[in-house]
Amino acid sequence: KNEVEQSPQNLTAQEGEFITINCSYSVGISALHWLQQHPGGGIVSLFMLSSGKKKHGRLIATINIQEKHSSLHITASHPRDSAVYICAPGSNYKLTFGKGTLLTVNP
Amino acid sequence: GAVVSQHPSWVICKSGTSVKIECRSLDFQATTMFWYRQFPKQSLMLMATSNEGSKATYEQGVEKDKFLINHASLTLSTLTVTSAHPEDSSFYICSARDTENTEAFFGQGTRLTVV
Numbered sequence: 001k002n003e004v005e006q007s008p009q010n011l012t013a014q015e016g017e018f019i020t021i022n023c024s025y026s027v028g029i030s031a032l033h034w035l036q037q038h039p040g041g042g043i044v045s046l047f048m049l050s051s052g053k054k055k056h057g058r059l060i061a062t063i064n065i066q067e068k069h070s071s072l073h074i075t076a077s078h079p080r081d082s083a084v085y086i087c088a089p090g091s092n093y094k095l096t097f098g099k100g101t102l103l104t105v106n107p
Numbered sequence: 108g109a110v111v112s113q114h115p116s117w118v119i120c121k122s123g124t125s126v127k128i129e130c131r132s133l134d135f136q137a138t139t140m141f142w143y144r145q146f147p148k149q150s151l152m153l154m155a156t157s158n159e160g161s162k163a164t165y166e167q168g169v170e171k172d173k174f175l176i177n178h179a180s181l182t183l184s185t186l187t188v189t190s191a192h193p194e195d196s197s198f199y200i201c202s203a204r205d206t207e208n209t210e211a212f213f214g215q216g217t218r219l220t221v222v
Contacts, residue, residue: 040215041145041218043202044213048211086151094141097152100150
């Protein structure tokens with residue numbers, strides 16, 4: 001069993017839809033990152049959270065430490081949100097990466 | 108947010124040659140940098156942890172003599188792929204942690220193709 005499981009693996013949405021990507025993990029963590037990887041490969045860190053909920057623009061990330069589960073939500077999705085979203089829990093900054101969720105938002 | 112610059116963004120080299128990849132923190136001091144590798148349709152995998160002024164810590168299965176890491180200053184770490192082979196073709200990416208917090212800052216990545 002993988003240490004980090006993301007679902008769904010692939011997600012296609014219409015512009016404007018509300019998106020949820022889930023992440024379950026079995027590793028011990030001090031913080032969990034949500035990352036965005038565009039087709040060219042570059043990675044951007046969206047959130048780092050260790051409890052509760054964070055919001056940045058149309059993006060919301062939540063984490064439940066007891067249940068070892070985190071979710072990333074995108075409100076009013078847009079084609080420019082199309083990318084791979086990666087969940088990465090970590091301890092002492094050593095991250096374990098999920099395989100990612102490929103999101104495609106169609107206009 | 109802070110900026111990590113990785114260079115080159117892509118490189119093609121011949122089998123048997125060596126390739127150096129640079130990772131620079133542009134506006135903060137990075138006591139620790141991390142090097143990852145990503146094969147197509149696979150997760151990022153940590154190769155090694157680089158601490159300024161000391162030897163890198165390699166993950167199990169990563170050959171330290173093949174993947175030379177140097178972190179000579181608080182703003183620069185380099186990864187040298189020595190005697191490259193086609194199976195070393197991959198996407199290599201670095202990240203840096205500053206001295207103030209544990210936020211992750213990633214470089215743009217380097218796509219290495221060995222022919």
